[in-house]
Amino acid sequence: MSEVLLEKAKTLEPRNPNKSTALFGGKSSGILNWNDIAYPHWYKMYKRLVGNYWQADEVNMSGDVRQFPALTESEREAYLKIIGLLSTLDAPQTRTALLLSLYATDPSVQSIMAVIAQQEAVHNESYSYVLSSVVSLEEQNESFQLGRKDPVLLRRNESLEKQYNKFVEEPTIENILRTLVYTSLLEGMFFYSGFAFFYNLARNNKMIGTSTMISYINRDELEHGRFIAELFRATLAENPEYNTEEICSWVYDQFKESVELEMEWSHYVLADIEGIDLDEMNGYIKYRANKMLRMMGLSEIYPESVNNPMKWIRAYVDNFDGTKTDFFEQKSRQYSKISDLNGFDEL
Template sequence: MSETENLTVPTYYSAIDWNSIEDSIDKYTWEKLTSQFWLDTRVPVSNDLDDWRKLPQLERDTFAKAFAGLTLLDTLQSVDGAEVLKHDARTPQEIACFNNIQFMESVHAKSYSTIFSTLNTKKEIEELFNWVDTNVYMQTKAEIINKIYESGTALQKKVASVFLETCLFYSGFYTPLLYLGNNKMINSAEIIKLIIRDESVHGTYIGYKFQLGFNELSEDEQSEFRDWMYELLYKLYENEENYSHLLYDKVGWTDEVLTFLRYNANKALMNLGQDPLFPDTAADVNPVVMNGISTSSSNHDFFSQVGNSYLLGEVEAMSDEDYDI
């Protein structure tokens, strides 16, 4: 061996070693995320055209605007949300998981365009994107979350992400799930179920990482942070109430949407290891919507292979033992 082959220098950039795992949840989450890989082009959305043509115009308008709102939120997550979380990662494997999450958020955002291009005219699509890009409640929601991404602490960013993915998305998810529960628009709703399956992993994983940092705070710091967290949720929920009234009052679904939203707000808090805020439970949610979520679900726990399991108890705060490999 020559002398040059023995030369060493201080490490400038470290290789990621998946055989040396500091946090086993990173490896388990990576395996879960990759096992769930999907693309919108594999779902035959065109099979929904017959159902679409039979829907009243008001319901078609509501359906399309709900999906436009979801497009904005997933765009925010794919461009900024997952990106900023990588900057505060504890392990290199965590960064890899967020790379996967960021890519799938882009898949989610694109999948709505696949639905639009199948169901809507070019003019309608342009009007939808103009509507969501200028809607006061959608823009308020995006601004609140993104300002935290831009200037919040590591823990605040994780809270914003979990609130967005585990709570705020669901005012938009309600519509396709309602139709699915009534055996309509099945393929469009299947895309939503695939997205929900992804978001369930994202919310639980990010919530777990949040809890690691939160548990390192003193009791006083935890109390102060908890006040901030609940104040943020109140602020987001108030805006979401206004958005839901705008979107759903004409079709008469607003009260049921808000119940669904509050139930998912509790799920978000439990992902973060916090107590639920609202009295709403799964029993209060429209059973047709819950049936839509559970249809064809093949899993019974968070880390099962490819299912869509959703119920509150299955995504509540977890300990290391719950992730036992």
């Protein structure tokens, strides 16, 4: 198949229709009327995203400041390594969301990606905020160097790094699809062993401020993952020539490889953490992979992991906003702003 490099979407082209003719590579005026978009339900996604607005310094870290020195050495080490991991993953997400929006000819995608990019920037700021609360500047800087130096983390991120950079060099429909796959992996699976560590601390009444911050980030990532999965499906539907056995096999291969790397990372960073069973963590990673595959319209690849083996984590994550879908399962700990799109019956 001959690959055509996409041009960046025009900022304003009044001769084209307001409703885009395609998500990528189509025509649109650049004028966004939310009442006249190709995928109307994405307006609700946009509203949920902007309803999640928060800032890092809203979280009180005073308790964590007192508790951090009392953590075990293994917990302190894992805390710093996992913050290093999360910052390594979130930093490029801001840029990747903006790059995708540059080539999106649907203005609703551009707007949603702008919100996602802003939220990823807040996530990255929050990691600096929590570290500055509990450790010295030297230790903060060391934690943020992990993404450049730690061999396990470098190996874990290698495939993602290659695909993200390939999209920059070759902006094609195929590379957009492949980048969306890795973004789904990142938003829906790569973070989750790290999130589990902080939730495990919280269920033992440790580092509650950090856990609260992670919960806000987690709520955002659930929404990001849901939108990215839908964008993947819609882009594939609009470009059926890419809906091939080869592409499908590639997606499954990336998920399998990523699951193995995520399990390796979790064993590396969580081996000595009391309260986390590494066999359960393996199952939880596979469970997250199955969920993301289902959301992308694909089949599960781990039939033994269709249920969450770490049920205690539901109190912190699976249903932050009470949305009645398979992806969100339990009652929320936080309320979004009320509107006619997330009315009182949703809370």
